Amino acid sequence: MNAAHTDTLLQVRAARRYGTLSPLRYPGGKASLAGFFADVIEALDLTDPTYVEPYAGGAGAGVALLVEGHVDRLVVNDFDPAVHSFWVAATEHCEALCALVADKPLTVEEWRRQKAVYRAADDTDPLALGFAFFYLNRTNRSGILNAGPIGGVNQTGNYKIDARFNRPELVRRLEAIGERAHRITVSNKDGRSIVQEHASDPNAFLYIDPPYLAAGGSLYLNAFTHRDHADLAATVRAYPHGNWVVTYDDAPYIRRLYEGEAVQSYALYYSAHRAVRSTELAVLSPSVSGVVATGHADAG
Ligand SMILES: C[S@@+](CC[C@H](N)C(=O)[O-])C[C@H]1O[C@@H](n2cnc3c(N)ncnc32)[C@H](O)[C@@H]1O
Structure with a gap:
């Protein structure tokens, strides 16, 4: 899967790119966001950053950030x-x-x-x-x-x-x-309790990649109901001062849950079955949105 972009999408073009460093295969895994996250974390100027994945799976981006020395600690949680x-x-x-x-x-x-x-x-x-x-x-x-x-x-x-x-x-x-x-x-633990544990830490960056609304097949545990998605949105939104990014499939229901937040579409190429481009959503916390908007994260 490669991050790609068009004029109207979030330009996920990071200053650096890393090869695959996670030992696990995750169709739709987000390792390709690692460079973008590295830029964001640097722009946020965190001290000894802790990178947190409450829905880790293969923690594709997290492993790259730790191995490449961009974060000090990694929190890997999966139910x-x-x-x-x-x-x-x-x-x-x-x-x-x-x-x-x-x-x-x-x-x-x-x-x-x-x-x-x-x-x-x-x-x-x-x-x-x-x-x-x-x-x-x-x-x-x-x-x-x-x-x-x-x-x-x-x-x-x-x-x-x-x-x-x-x-x-x-x-x-x-x-x-x-x-x-x-x-x-x-x-x-349940991913939401990990969000609650870390979102008010000013030196933590949380990448929240829950099962998608239309989670297909048996890629991973995907027993997430609409209620779970709504509860997660309420939990995340309770931390407006946190440093977090949530990614999702692009669906009106998800856009409604995060209405009023910085919701951006971005494009990814999946290779699990065939090379289809799918547009996904990234919801950025105010702090992350700030560094992306000012170009400090080199996201454009
Ligand atoms: C979309 S995958 C994450 C993929 C990961 N970002 C990567 O790049 O490899 C979602 C993960 O959430 C886990 N999960 C599902 N429900 C959960 C819950 N309530 N709390 C924590 N993890 C959960 C699943 O087991 C799955 O591994």
Whole structure:
């Protein structure tokens, strides 16, 4: 997915661009916003910034910001027990996780085993559940957890089960996280309580990327109701002095929830299924909107 822009859209053109640094595949992941966030955080002149993702998933942008040294601390929160287990494993059992990534066979037989671990959803063993989640995330078609393996169960497709499992590269990305584990806080609360914990910290920047209104397929836990979206909007809007960005699919309901805030459209290219451009919404807190409007964040 690449950020793109037209004259009428928010120009998500950052001063810097980073490669993919998160070990997880997230269709629609927001790693490409990392450069833009780096510019915003610099323009806000935060001291030892804490970057907070209350709906983290692969925390694509957050990992890039930490590894590239733009933020001091990372708060990674996800309500999904499997996603949370992955982050616990990556930060607390990194060596063991890397050993599994280096050695586990990439076969349909192993895929079935990991799928059974994932389905059992036993989060008392975060290494096992976190690795199962990671394995399926890297071997399933489009990274969608309910999809079959790349190449099909008979491995007759052009791409095989190992197509997205470059062991040395994935170990490298995991080690980059493990080395910085002391600066990463992992939790599995409801996203709104994370917003409440951090939004009044003047040195925190919150990137809020909840399940979309029209969350398609089984990309991630997406049991968000209209009520949940409304509650989140009320929570976020209670912090007008916070530094936050919320992204969403472009829908009249979401525009209504954030009416009166700085709501901008921006365009993204998704690669999960095919290269379709979709226009999304970014809601900017007054402080973020201020640095973007004055051009200090080099967003245009
Ligand atoms: C759109 S994804 C985030 C993608 C992420 N920004 C990235 O770049 O990889 C939304 C995430 O929110 C999580 N989630 C769903 N409901 C939640 C809740 N109530 N509290 C916290 N996380 C939740 C899902 O498990 C999913 O991983």
